[in-house]
Amino acid sequence: MSFFRPNVDRIAGYMPGEQPQDSGWVKLNTNENPYPPSPSVVEAIREAAGSRLNLYPDPLATSFRRVVADLFELDPDWVIPANGSDENLTILLRSFVDPGELVVYPYPSYILYETLADLQGGSHERLPLNADWSWNHAAARSMVERAKLAIVPNPNSPSGNRWSDDDILSLIPPRGVLVLDEAYGDFCDVPHRAELLRRPEGQRIIITRTFSKSYSLAGIRLGFALGQPDLITGMRKVKDSYNCDRLSLVAGEAALLDQAWMQANAAKIRSTRGRLSAALQSLGFAVVPSQANFVWTTHPSRPHQSLYEELKRRKILVRFMKFPEVPAASDGVVSGLRITIGTDGEVDQLLAALREIV
Numbered sequence: 001m002s003f004f005r006p007n008v009d010r011i012a013g014y015m016p017g018e019q020p021q022d023s024g025w026v027k028l029n030t031n032e033n034p035y036p037p038s039p040s041v042v043e044a045i046r047e048a049a050g051s052r053l054n055l056y057p058d059p060l061a062t063s064f065r066r067v068v069a070d071l072f073e074l075d076p077d078w079v080i081p082a083n084g085s086d087e088n089l090t091i092l093l094r095s096f097v098d099p100g101e102l103v104v105y106p107y108p109s110y111i112l113y114e115t116l117a118d119l120q121g122g123s124h125e126r127l128p129l130n131a132d133w134s135w136n137h138a139a140a141r142s143m144v145e146r147a148k149l150a151i152v153p154n155p156n157s158p159s160g161n162r163w164s165d166d167d168i169l170s171l172i173p174p175r176g177v178l179v180l181d182e183a184y185g186d187f188c189d190v191p192h193r194a195e196l197l198r199r200p201e202g203q204r205i206i207i208t209r210t211f212s213k214s215y216s217l218a219g220i221r222l223g224f225a226l227g228q229p230d231l232i233t234g235m236r237k238v239k240d241s242y243n244c245d246r247l248s249l250v251a252g253e254a255a256l257l258d259q260a261w262m263q264a265n266a267a268k269i270r271s272t273r274g275r276l277s278a279a280l281q282s283l284g285f286a287v288v289p290s291q292a293n294f295v296w297t298t299h300p301s302r303p304h305q306s307l308y309e310e311l312k313r314r315k316i317l318v319r320f321m322k323f324p325e326v327p328a329a330s331d332g333v334v335s336g337l338r339i340t341i342g343t344d345g346e347v348d349q350l351l352a353a354l355r356e357i358v
């Protein structure tokens with residue numbers, strides 16, 4: 001006998017990438033930043049840790065929202081912080097999706113969207129992508145028309161490609177909201193600046209951002225969403241009162257104020273990304289042109305799972321992904337490796353290992 005809601009019993013639960021707790025790994029599997037956060041972040045945490053931890057944080061995160069708003073040239077009413085983008089995704093599902101309502105998202109992409117829709121009791125459909133990760137617009141349209149929520153990562157994961165604004169605008173549900181997950185927006189050659197929110201269609205778009213990637217702060221759990229004030233005000237009713245703690249809010253504020261640090265790291269990652277992509281191609285791999293801090297790569301003859309295992313034996317972790325639901329005979333992607341861009345040294349170790357293996 002189970003006491004759980006049937007929706008909870010039915011699902012396997014989201015399985016995050018491996019997080020080995022011992023040292024010595026070249027860890028290229030969960031898209032963390034290989035560089036440390038700005039020294040001003042560490043200083044801000046140290047200072048905040050020394051005072052007022054006995055008091056709850058500001059439930060509205062007033063100071064933090066002002067800094068985000070300045071950066072994106074919006075009003076603070078357009079900003080809501082959360083315990084990582086994952087929490088904002090949970091808030092979005094709870095805000096907009098009633099049991100039975102439809103959530104759509106591209107497939108393959110971030111499978112957490114599906115888990116959250118299941119937990120909420122919503123139904124879900126996968127928007128099919130072509131083998132080159134472009135949209136199958138005809139197939140997408142009929143699903144988007146029935147959706148309450150469409151969730152689209154741009155750049156996408158695991159592919160790393162970035163879709164055009166026109167592609168994105170065509171995915172706004174006529175009777176719902178589009179969530180644009182820009183976890184990797186800072187790594188684009190032309191970075192995202194929340195431009196779509198300023199268009200007339202922006203009234204029904206929410207953008208989510210995270211500190212886990214470009215700001216090197218996956219360990220503190222902080223993100224924020226941007227959108228029109230009426231959407232953000234509604235989401236505020238759904239969040240926990242104190243969903244972000246004092247230490248992460250001051251850390252996030254300091255990180256945003258040191259744009260030069262983040263941009264310098266993002267530039268290094270873009271440069272290493274170019275070098276890794278070219279080297280993989282010279283080893284016979286196909287690589288999707290990436291606008292993120294990882295690349296999606298496939299090999300025409302070597303099984304991807306055994307490549308992953310051979311690398312793991314050498315203490316190099318990458319992410320092996322397979323999509324059994326995509327029929328091998330169709331025009332879809334079936335399996336591959338997603339490799340996070342590490343430091344130049346880490347990428348050299350990976351390439352040396354791959355040269356031995358393939």
Ligand SMILES: Cc1ncc(COP(=O)(O)O)c(C=O)c1O
Nearest residue numbers: 084085086110153183210212223
């Ligand atoms: C597309 C996408 N969205 C959101 C997240 C999660 O971000 P956060 O660490 O802020 O919860 C990830 C993490 O890998 C991701 O790939």
